[in-house]
Amino acid sequence: MRVTLRDISKKSGFSVTTISRALAGYSDVNESTRQEIIRIANELGYQPNQIARQLQGKRTYTIGLIMPPRPHTDDDDFFSLFLKGVTYAAARNQYDVLVSATSPESSEMDAYRRIVGGNRVDGMVLARTFHNDPRIQYLQSVNHPFIVLGRSAPDETTDFPYIDVDSKMGIQALVTHMIAAGHREIGIILPPEEVSFTAYRLAGYREALEKAHIPFRPEYCIHSDLSFSGGQEAARLLLDRAPQLTAMVGSNDWMALGAMKIAQDRGIEVGRDFAVGGYDDIPAAAQAVPALTTVRWPIYGLGEELTRRLLKFIDRDSEVERQQLVEPELIIRDSVGKKA
Amino acid sequence: MRVTLRDISKKSGFSVTTISRALAGYSDVNESTRQEIIRIANELGYQPNQIARQLQGKRTYTIGLIMPPRPHTDDDDFFSLFLKGVTYAAARNQYDVLVSATSPESSEMDAYRRIVGGNRVDGMVLARTFHNDPRIQYLQSVNHPFIVLGRSAPDETTDFPYIDVDSKMGIQALVTHMIAAGHREIGIILPPEEVSFTAYRLAGYREALEKAHIPFRPEYCIHSDLSFSGGQEAARLLLDRAPQLTAMVGSNDWMALGAMKIAQDRGIEVGRDFAVGGYDDIPAAAQAVPALTTVRWPIYGLGEELTRRLLKFIDRDSEVERQQLVEPELIIRDSVGKKA
DNA sequence: TTGTATGCGTTATCAA
């Protein structure tokens, strides 16, 4: 059976109140009493019941993170690294992380209501935003602390706390780099339309072209699902539709790697005849042959920073910067070379 | 403010008990009463307080997973995929997952005591075992439901529920494949000594050699830390120490990839002059050039299966198989070729 | 069919 304050009370003769106060380190308890109580507590192997504490204290010292509904994608690297950042930053502040997924029968919003409305966490971290994101609307409506990795789309209101990467700038830098290498017919595989950041990627692409006075062609753009196979399929379609392309941007590394594979399968030499660029800088990017030129952003670090800020919101620290844009870094490798 | 049963009681005139029973779907409440109560509950946006439920019901519908102490390694792929399997299987059974890391000041065992002793979870999933693993001893001593991915080392008692992969067999198949390709001087980069499965990997390696009447040489073995850079360093040392090697086994893919890199940097053609084999079949393995021959085991699926079983243990279902060994699969790619 | 009383384990308030 579990050891409770009551057990210590029985064994020591002191009241439950005194035990609680002694163990909590209050100053108004006799030092010898405290020692005695601590001794017995250790002897019995007492561990405070966190659930009871949470109920009484109205604090859970837990933050919540809800996994995207689909179990299987190649998009893992992002999420796992992010979760790691969150978890370790939380741990450094004595917080735990409640991770929840959506069961097939229920909706993602149900999970939010259960976790948040059910008082299981002190705050939430969201990892990606959609257009008019209902999760954000919900969290705002119940006034629950939360922070988001990523802004809203350009034309939507963004009055919530977030940190985002300036992916417009990232893609722009990448495309500009391709142009400098002599490419003019550049395709792009975009993220799904419903994801907020898609618009920023597209904007970066368009601006880079514009600055170089290269006309924007809608037929050079295609949406896919952030997976390797999705990148393959998109690249196939794009290449069939526009064989004149000499470069292709993937909106994440897996799609870029998929595109690279397709190009190579068709006998095109990537890095010389054809340029491929990615986004994220996952481990496999450096590993690829040719090594993938990509845009790096600090996933793990952002998980940490987001968490630190969320904990400050929870503690009603108003000094925290509410919104921030982080600059990504262009990592130049071999998959974009001087065009022959 | 949060809506409680009490609020519904006030508004509806029924007692808290009746509300509770109505919402819980008990049959002994008048249907019209129930409808009325449900209506008001929805109107008020009632969400049951999970913490109160947990305290009262002594069930948390949560399973726990504690992250290894070190925040940064390349070993992420394993853990993230595993956690995903766990989380989705849990979600399908209406369970959440509490993920905790160890803060720098405290020990890993403290985290276990806090989470388990603090009654925060109904069961624990452990991901890797060490020699005389104190976590397992603790969980056994408090008689808390748990399940482990991985057995104890060969000479230690294993009277706990687990699923493990027969990595002895996996490595043996890989090394045998190398031998069949004409290699006789085969090195191996082993996992850290303190990890239980290291002994099985070594045993698989030795048995494969033995069957082929190739003498075992301790100087062909080295331990490393499961990371890419660790693999590089180990391969460097091994190659300096034994330049006659024509093949190398990495105990996971990242180390194998690190070794491959080192060999290639030295101008050795991997896949022809030199063989490299890995373990895990992470996405980057198929991506490598040459594509990495490796041993595949279903990380995601094992996360799921472990969780399903754990939930049955929690429900005192004695029909569950307590221990199981799963066979891995040799994935033959290009990094091990016929020796010229 | 509904309500009263009690308890889950802890902390806070207040009186002794």
Added chain:
DNA sequence: TTGATAACGCATACAA
């Protein structure tokens, strides 16, 4: 310096 009592929100045994 210590202890009795109440409260957190819910669910259960039992009475009505």
